[in-house]
Amino acid sequence: MNPLSLSGISKHFGGIVAIERFDLEVEAGEVVALVGDNGAGKSTLVKIISGVHQPTDGEIRLAGERVAFRDASDARANGVEVVYQDLALVDLQPVYMNLFLGRELRRKPFGLLDRAEMARQTQHLVDDLDVRIPTAKATLSDLSGGQRQAIAIARATHWASRLVLMDEPTAALGVAETAKVEELILKLKARGAAVLVVSHNMEQVFRIADRVTVLRRGRQVGTKRVAETSHNELVSMITGLSS
Template identity: 45%
Template sequence: MAQPVPSGTATPMLEARNISKSFGSVQALTDVDFEVRPGEVMALVGDNGAGKSTLIKCLAGIYSIDEGDVFFEGEKVSISGPKDAAKLGIEVVYQDLALCDNLDVVQNMYLGREARDVIFRLKESIMESKTAQTLKSLSVTTIRSVRQPVASLSGGQRQSVAIGRAVMWNSRLVILDEPTAALGVAQTRQVLDLVKRLAAQGLAVVLISHNLHDIFEAADRITVLRLGRNAAVFDRREVSQEEVVHAITAGVPTKVAGVSQSTDQEEQE
């Protein structure tokens, strides 16, 4: 099996160390390490119940961390709620996208953050201009009008709006939860190209997906969780899909005393 990738010398945009989280008697995460660097796409994979969603919600401030530390650009930070995450520049695009079908693209991009003047009137022209500028910077060309109702958009276009909203607010780390789920081939290509462009602009991107084809298309590195623990971190260019599947289904936790992945490999042989 391919060996985990060394952490390298670049300072991670976000680094989580020894993260543990339990819900009553259920231990969801145990001593999990995770990092993502500026300008890279870090895939987060694992079977159902591996702890992916719990880890992301801890980093987004939705869940409190029982144990462990989080560092942002090398500085230790405390994320006690979604507002703390947003202030750091952490934005999450969840699988349901949280878009309002009855509103247009501009209204969705500014939902809850509307620009208003001193007497609280909406600054429609400013919001429309900033929305168009953001989508253009991401090379989103399939949406014919920013005043188009979201209900009329395709799945790929809706995903583009959700990602555009995430990056419009001085975001530095974007977390994408199953962004290509239920999309067709052309729409999936559109979204994966957008993911790559985010990293090319210097953002740190976390990509959560069960689709290994998408992972190998867009990711730079791959973090594998299994049963709430670290199983491996791979360089996508130096690992096969079969090795990643093995880590997902039978990988040995990297922090269990007396157990190593090399031992596990020998047993498999």
């Protein structure tokens, strides 16, 4: 069973149609890019999959099981994690506390935070993913933008049992940091993760994605294997203009 299957997903906000009958499957060990112009509906779709919005119509299946998320926490409980451009990290906390944010480990019987175990698990994960930070106990504010984004991806990897969603994960990063994050995304793929990435960067799409699906004004224009399409063809699909 594919980790994610979307069938006939639509979303209306009053009289405004944000998404109209969107279909997609994302396989384990696959990176699918979601592209489109501003206002095409990309972020709305991510919010539907992650439980922030409920679809007006259509169905979402995870590993073959139909799901209807009440909210984002419900989606997380079902193994769906999101990496947003703004990261949703706490600068003044150490890396390990950010990894376990809202899911802190506690020692019995008194319920004190088990900082040592959280730091140990975090260090093991960042070492496994080759996230280059001084230590899991480093304060987040001391890290670079690329390192922080890597921590956000590592957190999603740790908690996502089925799917990782990324909404413009490298939009605010420089060239070197973008390359490191892309390397991390490919490592998630190698580990068997299903990854859906929203990106406006066509070169990035061709570097990391197996398939790409195009949205224009809320409608799905088509889905292509990256190896079987071109930059010009994708731009034509996004804009609706012939190349």
